Amino acid sequence: MKQVVDWVKAHPRLSAWVVLGLGMNAIVAYEARTVGLLAGQWVALIVATTLVAGLCVWIIGWEDDGEEAGSSPASSAPADSGKEKAAAKPEEPKK
Numbered sequence: 001m002k003q004v005v006d007w008v009k010a011h012p013r014l015s016a017w018v019v020l021g022l023g024m025n026a027i028v029a030y031e032a033r034t035v036g037l038l039a040g041q042w043v044a045l046i047v048a049t050t051l052v053a054g055l056c057v058w059i060i061g062w063e064d065d066g067e068e069a070g071s072s073p074a075s076s077a078p079a080d081s082g083k084e085k086a087a088a089k090p091e092e093p094k095k
Contacts (some may be wrong), residue, residue, distance in 0.1 A: 013057055021053035 008015040028049050037045065
């Protein structure tokens with residue numbers, strides 16, 4: 001059991017992919033059980049669902065990558081200059 005826990009700690013994204021993939025495939029299999037899919041269709045559905053789970057984990061991991069590098073998306077954006085702020089300000093109507 002300790003080996004499993006150590007592996008999960010060493011590979012958090014892969015373990016998240018496995019857990020999310022199993023959960024998503026369980027839900028899809030439960031909902032599609034009465035549809036009458038052929039064997040090849042079941043395989044395609046399970047593969048596609050597993051790939052979507054991996055994509056979800058990968059996208060969620062983007063946020064972790066920014067935090068590990070010590071920069072957030074807001075801090076990496078260029079600072080606005082006063083000219084840009086003045087140009088973006090709408091003009092007041094003349095009376």
